[in-house]
């Protein structure tokens with residue numbers, strides 16, 4: 308995939324268009340929201356069959372490897388959660404080497420199982436640290452490390468179901484990652500490298516081909532937790548999306564088709580260069596079957612293959628070169644964001660926030676959210692994330708837009724956010740609760756919540772610069788904003804939930820400002836209210852019947 312101009316980006320456009328959600332005109336029926344996917348003449352029912360007989364296991368469980376148990380109690384710093392969430396990952400520090408306690412904490416707080424809960428109807432529900440589309444947990448976390456305090460060098464899988472590590476390879480294999488990334492500097496200096504994979508079927512069982520968008524939405528949701536915990540532990544962190552896919556997959560012994568590496572994170576910094584690369588042999592390890600049979604969604608494989616890189620040299624060339632997106636011009640009457648008074652800012656740690664976070668769909672409709680709370684959340688989540696392919700401090704690839712339903716001092720209406728100026732621009736004033744629900748695929752909580760925040764990206768220049776792999780970058784970067792926004796809401800004692808949207812209706816709603824941009828991500832948030840007993844029971848039905856209720 309060449310970097311110089313005139314790239315063939317048809318695969319990304321084809322995938323994006325065939326996975327757009329479309330709502331039937333005028334229909335608004337919460338009980339049975341009909342969602343279609345794709346473009347004529349190839350429109351399908353978005354939610355697919357979801358045959359319970361083949362519902363996939365949400366864990367990868369190796370059958371022959373012994374667990375290496377991890378601790379569960381960790382010291383935290385006194386960094387307030389909001390500061391941890393706002394951290395970019397860049398830390399000026401010459402050496403920062405995690406030990407087994409930090410590793411356990413990073414794993415548990417990003418991909419771990421926090422608790423099991425029995426619903427009134429008797430069904431056991433598992434809560435993971437980070438949210439995930441439809442609770443269709445499809446991400447695995449692997450670690451590649453040198454010698455660390457409490458952990459020998461190796462390649463490990465984090466087993467979320469029993470909070471332990473499984474050692475896949477003994478010895479220091481970091482050089483394989485350094486080579487696959489084309490000597491990416493943060494990876495080359497990292498004592499620990501996290502590798503996230505997605506097993507597509509575990510999400511596609513419900514969402515079909517759109518699962519490939521969720522790969523990046525859900526990875527970003529888990530990454531927001533991981534990066535905030537790394538900041539609290541004073542570990543530099545950089546997300547790396549430029550890597551030779553087959554080389555990383557071979558290191559993890561995953562096939563790259565059912566399960567594939569989707570993101571790397573360099574964690575910590577040391578001067579100890581990894582030793583020469585040991586030979587990488589296939590492992591042939593057995594794992595529990597996910598389901599009796601699996602359905603293949605060829606659009607996922609096609610998009611993943613079309614956005615893959617084949618060598619470290621290609622990865623290095625891919626990330627080299629500046630890309631600065633053009634930003635909308637400043638407006639005449641900007642509304643400056645106003646940070647919360649430091650004395651009023653909460654001091655809970657990021658661990659406390661992650662432990663208490665649950666997706667919230669019940670909002671105190673009449674109680675306004677303060678403008679300072681909204682401003683603080685936006686500023687924290689727009690500081691950006693250190694990423695191999697993005698320029699630090701450059702504007703984001705996406706433009707943030709808001710539907711404001713109830714924020715003190717702000718007219719209800721549609722707004723554009725200008726991250727550079729830290730201002731809002733009122734695009735259109737007016738009551739938009741019904742529209743907010745409609746855009747969120749006829750989900751009523753979006754109309755009741757105080758704010759709906761969208762990220763829309765002008766994909767054409769992004770794909771022109773980054774090729775088809777730019778689609779991964781655009782989805783992940785936008786979702787990181789949305790995920791940080793949700794964590795920040797929880798840090799402020801508000802509630803939040805990720806959501807989904809009828810793609811083109813979102814663009815139309817924010818146009819002409821958003822004309823030509825594509826829907827990437829939406830986060831919904833506001834002041835929580837305690838649900839009634841009936842609503843709690845409904846919630847348990849909701850979780851059971853997520854197939855209908857939760858898009």
Ligand SMILES: Cc1cc2nc3c(=O)[nH]c(=O)nc-3n(C[C@H](O)[C@H](O)[C@H](O)COP(=O)(O)O)c2cc1C
Nearest residue numbers: 438439440441442524528665666805806807857858
């Ligand atoms: C990217 C993303 C999109 C989501 N979309 C929706 C949605 O459209 N509707 C909804 O009710 N919940 C949505 N959720 C919430 C998930 O259903 C929720 O995270 C999952 O059930 C796990 O529950 P928890 O977040 O309380 O841990 C979304 C979550 C994420 C991370």
